[in-house]
Amino acid sequence: MPAQESTIRLHLSGIRKEYPGCLANDDIELLVNAGETHALLGENGAGKSTLMKIIYGVIKPDAGKIVWQGDAIQMNGPAHARQLGIGMVFQHFSLFETLTVAENIALSLPAEESRNMEALSKRIREISAHYGMALDPDRHVHTLSVGAQQRVEIVRCLLQDIKLLILDEPTSVLTPQEVRELFRTLKKLAAEGCSILFISHKLDEVTELCNAATVLRNGRGTGRCNPQDVSSEDLARMMVGEDTPLNQNYQKAEGGETALSLNNLSFTPEDPFGVTLNNLNLKVKAGEILGIAGVAGNGQDELCALLSGEEITRADSIELLGQNIGAMSPDQRRRLGFAFVPEERLGRGAVPNMSLVENTLLSSSHRDLKANGWINYRKVREFSRDIIEKYNVKCANEYAQAKSLSGGNLQKFIIGREIEQQPKLLVCSHPTWGVDIGAAILIRHALIQLRDEGAAIIVVSEDIDELYQISDRIGAICDGQLSPVKPTHEVGIETLGQWMAGQFGHDSANPSTVESAHA
Amino acid sequence: MLKLEKRQADSRLMSYVSPLIAIVLTLFGGALLFSVLGHDPLHALYTFFIAPLTNTYGWTELGIKVAPLLLCAMGLTLCYRAKIWNIGAEGQFIMGALGGSMAALQFLDAESRWVLVPILLAGTISGLLWAALAAWLKTRFNANEILTTIMLNYIALNALLYAVHGPLRDPAGFNFPESAMFADAALLPLFSDDYRLNISILFALFFTVVIWTVMARSWVGYQIQVLGEDAKAARYAGFNTNRLTWFALLVCGALAGLAGVAEVSGPIGQLIPQVSPGYGYAAIIVVFLGRMQPFGILLASMLLALTFMGGEMVQIEMSLPKSLTGLFQGMLLFFLLAADLLISYRIVFQPRTARA
Structure with missing residues (x-):
């Protein structure tokens, strides 16, 4: 990858999306560099999911510009996004429980690639091993834990030549151990130059994983920062806005009868x-x-x-x-x-x-x-x-x-x-x-x-x-x-x-x- | 380009305007129909909707028809508020007429007005029992009440036909499928000897107030509304769904039964096969047209009563078939359901080009 275009992978500016009675995104700017793990922070209803769907081509913005690796583009739907090297893991998985891992992945591939199931299984094994995600391509999805199902979704994205991986609140369904495994995988991906867009409202995760963050509040961007440089307090402040007290420590109680x-x-x-x-x-x-x-x-x-x-x-x-x-x-x-x-x-x-x-x-x-x-x-x-x-x-x-x-x-x-x-x-x-x-x-x-x-x-x-x-x-x-x-x-x-x-x-x-x- | 767009919240205004739109469209539809049939549409509409009410007699006749419609409609309101889709007011009405007639025929020589009490009670209880069948099937077997009540309507109709052709047929009636004429004492008192209007209209108004008070102020009325709006919340609050279902259906059956017996011991005075011109079905339209609100239901029952009279009027004056009544009622419901779309949606004009 030439050094010149490697710096800015995705640049959104002036993004606006209005639903009847609700301005979901208003003049939002988002800049993701190559190899950057970028957090998109905000409370529920701040407009995170809308922005993600715009990037992945699920919905069209009313106004605004999308620049992908230096070229202004019109996103024509998720297939187009995948073609460009954008993958997304939704909060709710789209897997067929009665099929195996490999069959599920084959369904999302172009027909010529999915013919040879042997080769596909081999590739799944290679990729999952490479990124430290234990995954058996022959297992049926309904026998997998939630964490493993998520890995299927991620591997599905990694099979293509991926340049930007979007994860919508990936940790909300995981146990703490599974979260740690996921983070190891994501760090490795980022080290290889893939950009990651990580949606969350859990500040400690963002601080641990991300080296850039864009904060949304009520559909508007309230700032861009590096979570490594600012405190969780400051991030929370950007999310909430007003002067709400953020942290309390309550006295623990013993209880009686x-x-x-x-x-x-x-x-x-x-x-x-x-x-x-x-x-x-x-x-x-x-x-x-x-x-x-x-x-x-x-x-x-x-x-x-x-x-x-x-x-x-x-x-x-x-x-x-x-x-x-x-x-x-x-x-x-x-x-x-x-x-x-x-x-x-x-x-x-x-x-x-x-x-x-x-x-x-x-x-x-x-x-x-x-x-x-x-x-x-x-x-x-x-x-x-x-x-x-x-x-x-x-x-x-x-x-x-x-x-x-x-x-x-x-x-x-x-x-x-x-x-x-x-x-x-x-x-x-x-x-x-x-x-x-x-x-x-x-x-x-x-x-x-x-x-x-x-x-x-x-x-x-x-x-x-x-x-x-x-x-x-x-x-x-x-x-x-x-x-x-x-x-x-x-x-x-x-x-x-x-x-x-x-x-x-x-x-x-x-x-x-x-x-x-x-x- | 025209486009339907979901409204932020349901439009309260539109929920009241929608019945008016439906009425206007029905009038246009009617006018079109009349002119296709080769009649002057304005004259025909006048004959249908206005001529019946140009004298006192007409208004009293309207009252006769409003009474059963209102009684059935108030019972149905209770059910529909709980989202119990009872289509069976017609059958409950018929069973009320049948049960009431069986009682009335025991008192053919009665002199005292008090015989009305057992007669009215018999009719009311017959309607209630008929509805109890549907309630039992729903609460015991989870049988869909729409299907069971429709089927019970046909069973009731055939029970009525059997009765007038068999056990209840007047032995002195030249084999006509009709019962004997009831005793004068077994007929509901009239307001005036010049008109047929009887005190059943007072029953109807009384129960309208009662049902409305129950809905607005009582605990059982509140529970019924919660059940209809949100069954999960009713469960969360611990309401006894089965008991509410029984209550709504039994009250509706009793009111429809009362309407039925008031018809045979009122304007008809005997049991005949065509005891109901479809009051039980028309009452469904009344409820929806009246927005399940008491005043709206009162107005709607007057309009539907008028369609019955209009049908007879165009038959007499213009030799058009009486079944126009059903046509107008059908158009009304059809247009109402269509116009109700505008409660949750609005129409927006969208120029095709302005898409970024």
């Missing part, structure tokens, strides 16, 4: 794609936050539904404050002091088309808001106003439809609705998922405060940093089984990662076992 215990809780879901829960035992104390880590789809949904009463089971397998509640309806459980913040805000935690007043009633009807079957809307309205004020919910007024609120504001409303019922046990699923930093901090504060008032809290989350920050004890769920639960400060990230991968054994020091599982 047992509030909730699971006794050999087992569950076989009706849904064939659900996860079977196997003999779960757990005790949660009043006045503590128990964090449950885990990669999505390992039984979290089933566990939450069983706790909330959306699914019922044997009465004595769930015990709340000495009462067997396993067979009770959600309403009965709420009367005993249970509250639940589900993962889906719209379409479970709140009815999209209903007002906040009506949504207040959804889970708090037992709190003296109705009499003889008639609703006291005056009281409901007062209650909803209290929530809106106390939890700083930004909305037109209490009659605004739930769907008109931003994710963060709706989550503040739902958390407020549940906490204001003064529960003895609160279960939160992904409490700050997709929420802006300001709202996330408010939500964490509220949870800590509720804990200090003596409530037992279970937080189920994929956000490990958050779990470490707020949990007093921590455990993980994998394939329907619970790891041991220990005080947070005794559980290193290494151990937690192994728990998330299903290795609950006592001799935990050997991370290579994770890799050998895929080999």
